[in-house]
Amino acid sequence: MKHLLIAAGLLSATSAIAADKPQLTVYTYDSFVSDWGPGPQVKEAFEAVCDCELNLVGVEDGAALLSRVRLEGENSDADVVLGLDTNLIASARETGLFAPNSVSADFALPIAWTDDTFTPYDWGYFAFVHKADATAPANFRALADSDTKIIIQDPRSSTPGLGLLMWVKAAYGDEAPEIWAGLSDNIVTVTKGWSEAYGLFLEGESDMVLSYTTSPAYHLIAEDDGSKAASAFDEGNYLQVEVAAKLAATDQAELADQFLQFMVSDAFQQIIPTTNWMYPAVTPAEGLPKGFDTLTVPAKSLLFSPDEAAAVRDQALAEWQNALSQ
Incomplete structure (x- = not known):
């Protein structure tokens, strides 16, 4: 009985110590927190230096993150949102829910970065992925x-x-x-998020899937499979820079800032290429993994500024919906 009491006391003490640790809640997209995504490694690496508990919450895909945080408002459980991008920054800023930070980094992005609220952690080019031995269209027309x-x-x-x-x-x-009118009969299905779409493509449900020029790196590096390729379009490929930001209402502001600074450190950035399968925002000390040098690099890059993206978004969405409803 004495041994049981001692064991119970130790367990209780351990639980108390764990409960005393501050918790940082990060909303992100489902693929980030998956077993094969960056989440598990990021959690382990950050908890090793923060003396805290990192709670990663998957919220469908990237655009759904902003909708959820906007709905929850100042009562959101999130301290940090990770998974927005340049197309959503203006809309996110307009909510007034996000606060500036003091993150500093030597970014290796294709564009200059001066935003002090939204911090980039990776980037890539959108592309249609297909079988490498297939003849793929070289432009939208x-x-x-x-x-x-x-x-x-x-x-x-x-x-x-x-x-x-x-x-x-x-x-x-x-x-x-x-x-869009021309593309409407090419579209097999429209999924809520990337993971479902890519999974259907791998199951043979389509010839091509909207993804990234970096997606073939997964098959090449993780599966030793060179059967997938991404198309560089004649018009150029659109650039995505993914970002994170802290909530103004967080009660863990200092810890949130620590996480955002950790996000641009080598410990985090070296995880990105072979888990999120994107280019890191800061070049890791060991450089990019072997295989990234074989990836398609678009000759032309397209990108709206955050304000431009916000200005054309409603019109572009209406054009897409109209074409698919015909």
């Missing part, structure tokens, strides 16, 4: 004129889906409705 079947994501819930709207709008402007 050729894709629309072909019998190629594609799977895309919903722009209302998914950052890749929204990125595709911006891509078409940036490339074609007022001709975007014509492009």
Whole structure:
């Protein structure tokens, strides 16, 4: 009995110590917290230096993050949101829910970065992924004129889906409705998020899937499989920079800042290439993994500024919805 009492006392003490640790809650997208995503490694690495508990909460895909935080407002359980991108920054800023930070880093991005609220952690180019031995359309017009079947994501819930709207709008402007009309019969299905779309593609449900130029690196490095490729389009490929920010209402402001600074450290950035399968925002000390040098690099990069993206978003969404409803 004495041994049981001692054991119970130790367990109680251990639980008390764990309960005393501050908890940082980070909302992010589902694929980030998956077993194969960055989440498990990020949690282990940050908890090793923060003397805290990192609680990563998966919230569908990127665009759904902003909707949830906007709905929860100042009562959100989140301290940090990780998974927005440049197409959502202006809308996120307008909520007034996010606070500046003092993160400093030597960013290795294709664009200059001066925002003191939204901190980048990775980047990449949207692209259609296909079998490497297939002849893939080289632009949107050729894709629309072909019998190629594609799977895309919903722009209302998914950052890749929204990125595709911006891509078409940036490339074609007022001709975007014509492009969408042509693409409408190529679209097999529209999924809520990236994971579902990519899974359906791997199951053979389409010829191409909206993803990233970096996606083939997963198959090459993790599976020793060179059977997938990404297309560089003649119009250019749209750039995505993914960002994180702390909530102004957080009661863990100091810990949130520590996490954001950790996010641009080597400990975090070296995890990104082979778990999130994107380019890191800060080049890791050991550089990029072997295999990234074989990836498609678009000759032309397209990108709306955050304010430009916010200005054209509603129109681009209406054009997409109209085309798919015909």
